Amino acid sequence: MKKNLYVMALLSPISIAKSLPVTTPAQPTDNGSPGQFESIPDSIVSSQQVFLGRVDKIYILDKVQNNPAQISGHPAWASEYRIGDNSQRPMDVMTNSFCAGGNVLGNGTWLSVGGNQAITTGGTPAESQDGSSGPYYDADGRHSIRMLTPCAGDDCQWSISPSSIDQRWYPTVETLEDGSVIILGGCRNGGYVNHASQSNPTYEFFPPAGPPVTSNILQTTLPANLYPLTWLLPSGKLLVQAMWSTVLLDRNTHVETPLDDMPNAVRTYPASAGTVMMPLTPSNNWTATIMFCGGSNVATDQWTDPNFVVISHPASDSCVKITPDVSKSYVADDPLPVQRSMVNCILLPDGKVLCINGARLGTAGYGTNSWSIGQSYADDPVLTPVMYDPDAPAGKRWSSDGFSASTIPRMYHSTAILLPDGSVFVSGSNPNADYTVGPNVRYPTEYRTEKFFPPYFNRRRPQPQGLPERLSYGGPPFDIMLDTDDLFGDVRNIENATVVILRPGYATHSMSMGQRMVVLQSSYTGYGNNTAVLHVSQMPPNAAVMVPGPALVFVVVQGIPSIGAEVMIGSGAIELQAMLPVGAIPVSSIVQNDTSVVMAPDAPSSSDGSSAKSAAYPCVSDFGDQWLSIILVLLATWAVHV
Numbered sequence: 001m002k003k004n005l006y007v008m009a010l011l012s013p014i015s016i017a018k019s020l021p022v023t024t025p026a027q028p029t030d031n032g033s034p035g036q037f038e039s040i041p042d043s044i045v046s047s048q049q050v051f052l053g054r055v056d057k058i059y060i061l062d063k064v065q066n067n068p069a070q071i072s073g074h075p076a077w078a079s080e081y082r083i084g085d086n087s088q089r090p091m092d093v094m095t096n097s098f099c100a101g102g103n104v105l106g107n108g109t110w111l112s113v114g115g116n117q118a119i120t121t122g123g124t125p126a127e128s129q130d131g132s133s134g135p136y137y138d139a140d141g142r143h144s145i146r147m148l149t150p151c152a153g154d155d156c157q158w159s160i161s162p163s164s165i166d167q168r169w170y171p172t173v174e175t176l177e178d179g180s181v182i183i184l185g186g187c188r189n190g191g192y193v194n195h196a197s198q199s200n201p202t203y204e205f206f207p208p209a210g211p212p213v214t215s216n217i218l219q220t221t222l223p224a225n226l227y228p229l230t231w232l233l234p235s236g237k238l239l240v241q242a243m244w245s246t247v248l249l250d251r252n253t254h255v256e257t258p259l260d261d262m263p264n265a266v267r268t269y270p271a272s273a274g275t276v277m278m279p280l281t282p283s284n285n286w287t288a289t290i291m292f293c294g295g296s297n298v299a300t301d302q303w304t305d306p307n308f309v310v311i312s313h314p315a316s317d318s319c320v321k322i323t324p325d326v327s328k329s330y331v332a333d334d335p336l337p338v339q340r341s342m343v344n345c346i347l348l349p350d351g352k353v354l355c356i357n358g359a360r361l362g363t364a365g366y367g368t369n370s371w372s373i374g375q376s377y378a379d380d381p382v383l384t385p386v387m388y389d390p391d392a393p394a395g396k397r398w399s400s401d402g403f404s405a406s407t408i409p410r411m412y413h414s415t416a417i418l419l420p421d422g423s424v425f426v427s428g429s430n431p432n433a434d435y436t437v438g439p440n441v442r443y444p445t446e447y448r449t450e451k452f453f454p455p456y457f458n459r460r461r462p463q464p465q466g467l468p469e470r471l472s473y474g475g476p477p478f479d480i481m482l483d484t485d486d487l488f489g490d491v492r493n494i495e496n497a498t499v500v501i502l503r504p505g506y507a508t509h510s511m512s513m514g515q516r517m518v519v520l521q522s523s524y525t526g527y528g529n530n531t532a533v534l535h536v537s538q539m540p541p542n543a544a545v546m547v548p549g550p551a552l553v554f555v556v557v558q559g560i561p562s563i564g565a566e567v568m569i570g571s572g573a574i575e576l577q578a579m580l581p582v583g584a585i586p587v588s589s590i591v592q593n594d595t596s597v598v599m600a601p602d603a604p605s606s607s608d609g610s611s612a613k614s615a616a617y618p619c620v621s622d623f624g625d626q627w628l629s630i631i632l633v634l635l636a637t638w639a640v641h642v
């Protein structure tokens with residue numbers, strides 16, 4: 001038996017990873033302290049919408065306003081922020097991206113969808129809507145699809161899609177299995193909340209696939225149904241949550257199946273809860289659970305009541321979860337330690353969720369009311385992040401232990417997004433109709449920008465070798481090599497190592513459209529010299545688990561993530577994705593010494609039910625002399641037995 005194992009090991013084909021382009025992460029260049037904020041250079045436009053376009057580039061969109069940064073002879077309202085040296089360049093996005101939605105197509109092109117009409121100073125409508133009116137020279141953004149394919153150099157620019165959408169302000173954008181997007185909801189002309197006279201209760205697709213389809217939930221959830229909270233589920237249905245209602249939407253038949261009403265608080269804008277799909281993992285069989293935390297308990301008729309003093313209305317601390325492909329009911333989870341509206345919940349590669357920014361009083365939105373502060377509808381900013389640990393016992397899942405507070409209030413129009421080094425980029429906040437700064441402005445147009453460093457940040461990071469640059473749905477497995485430093489000197493740490501695919505998404509208005517994390521199926525072969533190989537399956541053969549397009553891949557050992565590397569999920573094209581048979585991965589084992597193999601107690605088998613028998617074989621040339629010695633030992637053992 002032993003001999004057969006070794007023979008098969010030696011005759012196994014060299015890892016597929018060796019034949020594909022691979023990347024090897026290193027260590028963070030930043031010396032950030034865990035739990036702390038660090039100031040980094042100011043953004044040149046206020047960060048209302050943000051996404052990570054490449055591992056080294058952040059793209060920021062603002063609304064049209066009098067930003068000092070100029071482009072094409074007018075103020076800029078978009079920019080590129082280079083992560084390595086914090087250099088920035090203004091970008092011309094042409095149409096008014098105020099309160100747009102966004103996401104990434106399966107080919108890696110990012111979209112910023114919808115927005116406001118062309119405006120002039122103070123947000124008042126411009127004389128012309130075609131971009132010919134100063135001082136901002138912006139065109140109507142309400143029908144607009146702005147497109148950007150990120151680039152390594154400085155030559156990529158935003159362009160406007162020739163096909164326009166139905167007029168939408170505050171739409172939601174969710175990417176689908178073929179890499180196209182669905183665009184849902186919004187209103188035609190803005191305002192604090194939606195109204196029947198200007199609601200757009202429909203959804204449509206891009207690339208275009210027919211006229212907009214009317215949606216019942218969007219018709220029946222006025223007024224607090226802007227930016228409907230929407231996730232593609234592994235079943236292929238969409239969870240749509242707006243005001244108190246929840247449905248499963250079948251976008252092919254247009255049937256909406258009601259689920260239970262949302263308890264405790266409104267989560268949609270402008271209540272603006274933090275929302276996140278929890279990691280999809282082999283142990284939960286890639287089943288989606290969505291968490292909603294915070295928001296605001298405002299009655300349906302209260303939103304438009306002239307006596308509603310928004311700024312003194314306390315936010316909610318309630319957290320609930322739903323697993324919509326399994327159950328129609330919400331379940332309560334540990335409440336937030338502090339009530340919070342406008343909170344951004346960020347998936348960290350270790351599977352925890354960092355919730356950051358927001359306010360204890362009031363909601364999103366702004367205006368000139370007797371009670372507003374400046375124009376802010378929110379007050380009492382919550383400055384300390386809080387982290388959710390899904391593996392902690394009930395009652396102990398939230399913690400801010402070791403976290404310092406920021407000094408910068410970040411409320412309406414603030415953002416946060418995960419960076420490849422595992423830190424969080426925190427920027428924006430602007431409850432003002434136009435650029436507003438000054439010593440007496442309590443909640444200004446915010447350019448100050450920070451990084452927040454989660455607890456793992458200053459730990460020595462795994463430097464896995466063999467990370468693929470592309471993943472298929474099903475298909476042959478690949479190998480990732482970890483050396484003794486990556487395993488913190490103990491081969492047993494391979495037992496909890498995971499390979500994580502994480503898409504940070506398009507962050508705006510407390511949402512991260514497209515944010516998702518998938519843990520790949522894997523097994524391992526550990527060696528007596530405290531090195532190991534992870535045998536890793538490709539993506540599960542279901543594009544609704546993780547839609548095609550760019551993402552980050554991390555290897556996490558003992559809760560410490562590597563630096564994230566860029567990986568393309570699927571074909572890189574907007575098309576029906578190929579679903580391949582799932583290649584078997586070997587049974588997990590640790591080779592204790594020269595002559596014995598110890599089988600792990602509950603080694604995984606491949607998802608097609610077969611169980612591989614061979615140990616895998618590391619890439620010699622990629623990994624150095626330690627593997628050569630292992631091979632020589634194996635050869636010697638084999639020779640003795642033969």
Ligand SMILES: [Cu+2]
Nearest residue numbers: 098099413509
């Ligand atoms: Cu907004």
